[in-house]
């Protein structure tokens with residue numbers, strides 16, 4: 001790990017574990033090839049590959065995929081640098097996963113429509129697409145009197161802490177404001193804002209979009225909230 005982008009990705013996504021049992025269950029049931037869309041540094045893809053699944057990792061960010069490959073010691077995990085809205089692979093999959101609200105990074109219905117059609121074209125007959133959706137306002141509601149805990153990572157003697165400080169609605173998006181702070185061994189500090197925009201998207205809307213893309217409705221699943229993370233609805237659609 002060296003690239004700051006990879007370290008922040010690890011801090012903000014890498015320690016989440018609450019969803020892994022669901023992806024493991026779906027991969028075991030699907031029993032064929034798995035495509036992890038928005039795989040990042042491989043939190044889910046490497047976990048499934050270590051359990052013997054044939055996983056392909058797709059992300060638009062080549063630096064994150066390079067870190068994934070460096071971590072895939074002894075595991076064959078092909079990586080594809082491509083956009084979720086327009087990928088074209090030779091192979092078809094029994095399961096396409098979109099963990100951690102990545103589908104909400106596709107801002108508009110047209111973007112998600114393009115992704116859903118593309119995913120459908122890459123599913124085997126009977127294959128499944130499963131996408132997690134979260135409502136970050138949950139972490140800032142009346143039940144949560146304390147701010148969410150920062151996501152942290154340590155690398156090369158430097159501590160990295162990413163703290164969500166606000167969530168606000170802006171049209172059809174939710175804007176999450178974070179402050180990314182570092183503290184080096186010599187005590188020097190940095191602080192920089194970071195903003196993530198997620199589409200305000202509920203499960204019923206994504207299901208309708210899936211139907212419009214020619215997919216079939218399957219039973220919705222859920223990843224429960226933990227002390228540190230909001231819960232997710234997981235939309236499941238079949239080819």
Ligand SMILES: C[S@@+](CC[C@H](N)C(=O)[O-])C[C@H]1O[C@@H](n2cnc3c(N)ncnc32)[C@H](O)[C@@H]1O
Nearest residue numbers: 013038039040043059060061083084099100102
């Ligand atoms: C929240 S992270 C999730 C990473 C990983 N799946 C996990 O669960 O830990 C979202 C990932 O989606 C990728 N991503 C965002 N938009 C994308 C797009 N349009 N096409 C492909 N990847 C995308 C980002 O580069 C990032 O790695």
